[in-house]
Amino acid sequence: MKTRILRVVNELEKEKIKEAAKIIAEGGLVAFPTETVYGLGADGKSPLAAQKIYEAKGRPSDNPLIVHIAQIEQLEDWGKDIPESAYKLAERFWPGPLTMVVKKQPSVPLETTGGLPTVALRMPRNEIALELIRESGCAIAAPSANTSGRPSPTKAKHVIEDLDGKIDMIIDGGTVGIGLESTIVDLTEEKIMILRPGAITKEMLEEVVEEVVVDPGLLETNAIEKPKAPGMKYRHYAPKGDLTIVHGSKGAVVEKINQLVTMQQSQGKKAAVIGTSETLEEYQGDVILSIGSRENEMEIAANLYDYLRKLDEEKVDVIYSESFHTPKMGQAIMNRLLKAAGHKIIEVEDK
Numbered sequence: 373m374k375t376r377i378l379r380v381v382n383e384l385e386k387e388k389i390k391e392a393a394k395i396i397a398e399g400g401l402v403a404f405p406t407e408t409v410y411g412l413g414a415d416g417k418s419p420l421a422a423q424k425i426y427e428a429k430g431r432p433s434d435n436p437l438i439v440h441i442a443q444i445e446q447l448e449d450w451g452k453d454i455p456e457s458a459y460k461l462a463e464r465f466w467p468g469p470l471t472m473v474v475k476k477q478p479s480v481p482l483e484t485t486g487g488l489p490t491v492a493l494r495m496p497r498n499e500i501a502l503e504l505i506r507e508s509g510c511a512i513a514a515p516s517a518n519t520s521g522r523p524s525p526t527k528a529k530h531v532i533e534d535l536d537g538k539i540d541m542i543i544d545g546g547t548v549g550i551g552l553e554s555t556i557v558d559l560t561e562e563k564i565m566i567l568r569p570g571a572i573t574k575e576m577l578e579e580v581v582e583e584v585v586v587d588p589g590l591l592e593t594n595a596i597e598k599p600k601a602p603g604m605k606y607r608h609y610a611p612k613g614d615l616t617i618v619h620g621s622k623g624a625v626v627e628k629i630n631q632l633v634t635m636q637q638s639q640g641k642k643a644a645v646i647g648t649s650e651t652l653e654e655y656q657g658d659v660i661l662s663i664g665s666r667e668n669e670m671e672i673a674a675n676l677y678d679y680l681r682k683l684d685e686e687k688v689d690v691i692y693s694e695s696f697h698t699p700k701m702g703q704a705i706m707n708r709l710l711k712a713a714g715h716k717i718i719e720v721e722d723k
């Protein structure tokens with residue numbers, strides 16, 4: 373299949389967006405930008421289109437898709453028994469990086485929900501995406517537009533790397549703003565539960581609704597409970613090089629990473645370091661990247677997936693990364709980084 377790549381600067385390029393919307397309405401696949409990561413979109417009500425998504429991504433079909441809508445009223449077309457909290461959260465955070473899981477309407481195909489009786493809904497904060505949804509006349513089912521197991525795409529270039537030749541069209545809307553996937557909350561139980569951390573934090577949610585709990589299956593120390601979002605159980609975002617996180621005070625981390633790099637190099641391995649602008653000068657290694665400033669978690673989030681992909685291109689054998697503070701966005705950053713590292717973390721102490 374020939375994939376068309378369409379550069380779209382903004383939502384005012386209506387003709388181009390119309391072309392893309394037509395593909396979706398006719399059952400095809402279009403990758404498009406959102407504020408979090410690029411999505412791979414198809415008509416959410418078409419079982420066949422959902423199957424095409426799974427095929428293009430090489431994704432297990434028990435992993436449900438997020439349905440993207442453009443108006444709050446669409447909530448009722450997709451969800452049923454929608455709790456009051458959903459409207460409060462939508463009012464406050466939509467359009468934006470929040471996905472809500474509610475009971476699904478019978479008309480929602482099980483192919484879209486991975487066989488679940490619930491459906492995940494989100495209204496993206498990106499004008500191109502919203503215009504595409506409106507023009508297509510559909511709600512758009514879209515997972516992240518990467519091959520299953522690779523970091524989510526934050527630039528059209530990443531989508532091209534993974535999906536060129538496998539989908540009908542890629543809308544190149546430039547680099548996304550946030551760089552990590554949306555926060556997912558489950559509204560089907562008594563307590564609202566975070567299934568995946570993202571830019572909307574527990575504290576922000578609790579400004580609008582009462583107590584919010586975090587899925588215990590997400591904790592790295594929890595080997596018993598499986599995460600509730602099916603996608604969170606897969607080894608995701610995995611770079612090709614073997615990634616280890618080193619955690620501790622600044623000086624001790626730098627010393628440990630340099631030691632490990634030297635050891636790996638002496639065995640003929642190509643070693644990379646993910647540091648920060650505060651530590652960059654102090655590292656040795658074959659590839660040394662600064663992911664941003666420790667003080668700017670939005671910058672770190674925006675660079676993370678791009679850098680994991682760069683390290684794949686560099687064909688490094690091993691990667692050592694600093695760990696990051698976890699106030700707001702930091703929780704999502706460490707959640708993704710720990711998954712990329714298969715939870716390999718070395719704790720170092722000051723001497």
Ligand code: TXA
Binds near residue numbers: 514
């Ligand atoms: O920011 C985002 O959410 C991006 C953009 C494109 O919108 N999308 C995204 O989709 O990250 P995806 O498919 O890569 O991740 C969707 C996650 C998976 O972990 C999936 O298991 C979970 O959402 N999910 C979807 N429907 C669910 C449901 N009904 N119940 C529980 N988890 C669900």
Ligand code: MG
Binds near residue numbers: 515516524
């Ligand atoms: Mg994904």
